[in-house]
């Protein structure tokens with residue numbers, strides 16, 4: 101394949117099962133060099149397993165995964181990949197500075213340790229013991245470790261999980277600085293907002309399959325347009341379903357909510373019917389897109405609040421451990 105030089109990550113029909121669970125269920129995905137991609141999905145969707153395949157932590161049961169046109173292990177050994185995994189534990193007794201220095205020394209072209217600490221916002225923690233830090237500080241140390249080798253590809257599995265608001269801010273700033281220098285970044289998240297704000301491209305994974313892939317804007321559009329809300333005012337809910345553009349009708353109290361592909365046409369038709377009272381047109385949100393895209397296949401109804409832009413868990417997530425094979429701590 102000739103495009104491999106421009107391809108950082110490639111999944112072809114990749115499958116990884118745990119007993120009866122198809123954690124990754126036939127994933128095809130190409131990520132070009134220099135892209136910043138969010139892998140977005142609920143807990144248990146298959147994000148960490150995909151990342152494990154990508155890093156060569158396990159072999160796919162079927163299909164293939166390549167990094168820079170070669171087996172993942174080869175790229176990882178060559179120091180082209182920096183990773184921050186979800187449930188890695190810090191090494192006891194060493195200081196932050198020692199740990200980052202040690203890891204950097206194992207890469208062919210590391211960045212200066214001071215720079216790695218600075219990018220991760222932990223310059224002041226260099227002399228502190230790694231096993232005596234808060235969860236958020238450990239997370240930032242792990243980010244520094246992921247950066248230390250100046251990897252062409254940075255892979256971050258739910259990187260902001262333990263961070264407070266300010267630390268998140270610093271983190272994303274650093275990530276973007278890194279991405280701007282032509283590096284490829286893949287991060288997983290279950291926060292819609294993070295995916296939308298910090299990635300060029302969002303890949304939605306659900307039950308081990310990729311169910312959408314595009315910019316936030318494209319996903320919003322694909323989710324089927326705007327919501328037109330008016331007072332029901334004694335009208336028959338079913339009749340609203342016949343209006344141009346309308347895909348679905350939902351009655352909430354004395355209001356009717358019309359999901360429409362063409363809100364202009366819907367509003368004009370409502371006006372012609374004299375049925376506009378309390379008009380509200382709400383643009384499709386990424387929340388809507390996510391729910392529409394992942395709704396097929398038996399997702400529970402009324403999954404609860406997504407107003408904080410966080411995806412509700414599907415409810416069958418289990419604790420487990422991931423081996424790290426020396427890629428990170």
Ligand SMILES: Nc1ncnc2c1ncn2[C@@H]1O[C@H](COP(=O)(O)OP(=O)(O)O)[C@@H](O)[C@H]1O
Pocket residue numbers: 118121122123141142143144145146147148149150416417418420421
């Ligand atoms: N080591 C494991 N043993 C058994 N099941 C696992 C293991 N790792 C993941 N799974 C299952 O595979 C599915 C995908 O998990 P995971 O990739 O961790 O999802 P995510 O990172 O999106 O939360 C889940 O159903 C999870 O319970």
Ligand SMILES: [Mg+2]
Pocket residue numbers: 144147148149186257258
């Ligand atoms: Mg995970």
